[in-house]
Amino acid sequence: MSLRRPDLSDAWRRLAGSGAEATAVGAELLARWAEPHRRYHTLDHLRAVLAGVDELAGEARDASSVRYAAWFHDAVYRGEPGEDEESSARLAELLLPSCGLTEDRAAEVARLVRVTAGHDPASGDADAEVLCDADLAVLAAAPDEYAAYTRAVREEYAHVGAADFARGRAAVLGGLLAAPRLYRTRYGHGQWEARARANLTAEVARLTEYATRFAPSQT
Numbered sequence: 001m002s003l004r005r006p007d008l009s010d011a012w013r014r015l016a017g018s019g020a021e022a023t024a025v026g027a028e029l030l031a032r033w034a035e036p037h038r039r040y041h042t043l044d045h046l047r048a049v050l051a052g053v054d055e056l057a058g059e060a061r062d063a064s065s066v067r068y069a070a071w072f073h074d075a076v077y078r079g080e081p082g083e084d085e086e087s088s089a090r091l092a093e094l095l096l097p098s099c100g101l102t103e104d105r106a107a108e109v110a111r112l113v114r115v116t117a118g119h120d121p122a123s124g125d126a127d128a129e130v131l132c133d134a135d136l137a138v139l140a141a142a143p144d145e146y147a148a149y150t151r152a153v154r155e156e157y158a159h160v161g162a163a164d165f166a167r168g169r170a171a172v173l174g175g176l177l178a179a180p181r182l183y184r185t186r187y188g189h190g191q192w193e194a195r196a197r198a199n200l201t202a203e204v205a206r207l208t209e210y211a212t213r214f215a216p217s218q219t
Contacts, residue, residue: 008043011050015067021098028095032075040152041074045138049073052134059185060130065105068096069112069131079156085117119176121184133188139176139199140192146199163214170207173200 012026033043049070057063069092076087089110096106112131115121119136121128138149157165176182182196183189 008047008050011067012071015064015071016099019100022100025095025099029071029075032077035077037156038077039155040149041077041156042152045074046071048138049131049134052137053130055137056130056133056185056187059126059187061126062108063130065109066112066127066131066134068092068101068109069116069127070134072096072109073113073116073131073135082117085114089113120179123184129184133183133185133192136176136182136196137188137192139182139196141195141199143199150203163211166207166211166214170204170211173204173207176200177204 008030009026012022012029016022016026030043033041033046050067053060053063053066053070057066060066072088072092074084074088075091077084078087092110092113093103093106096109097103101109112128115125115128116132116135119132121132138146141149153169154165160168177197177200181189181193182200183192
């Protein structure tokens with residue numbers, strides 16, 4: 001899988017315009033995505049998600065709202081699943097009206113951001129399906145890129161012990177594998193599903209072996 005990744009400053013201007021307030025919001029978002037504690041949820045991840053949205057835009061109802069949600073979906077990142085998405089959604093509600101969006105549309109963008117906490121959009125929620133598929137597109141990466149992704153995720157959770165991390169991540173990935181479809185869009189399912197399932201299955205096997213090997217002995 002290879003997606004052409006957009007220049008972020010240009011992508012924001014095309015989306016939000018070049019007015020002073022919109023420019024200030026874009027600068028804040030870029031600064032947030034460039035925070036030094038990030039290892040995977042970085043500017044590169046933002047570029048990749050935006051590229052995924054571009055790839056899937058034909059299946060969205062409102063591709064611009066999906067793009068706004070992509071910009072905000074990890075704008076707040078502290079490594080706290082669920083809380084990060086909620087904080088990012090609230091940030092969207094706060095900042096997007098200054099970019100000219102109505103409160104209702106800002107609320108819709110925030111709703112899309114919240115869906116990424118579980119990557120489980122309701123059937124027929126086309127915009128949420130596009131956003132979630134774009135966010136998970138990395139799971140279908142080629143081996144070298146997938147390995148780099150897993151290393152970066154591990155670095156973001158460096159404060160968690162290796163065995164605990166292995167058990168926790170295996171549980172998360174196992175939950176994804178248990179779903180009937182990883183990707184809800186037609187394109188994502190057709191192009192990415194098989195590769196992603198192979199990547200996840202192999203990683204879960206490695207993590208499970210590691211966690212079992214280093215599990216505390218039972219006496």
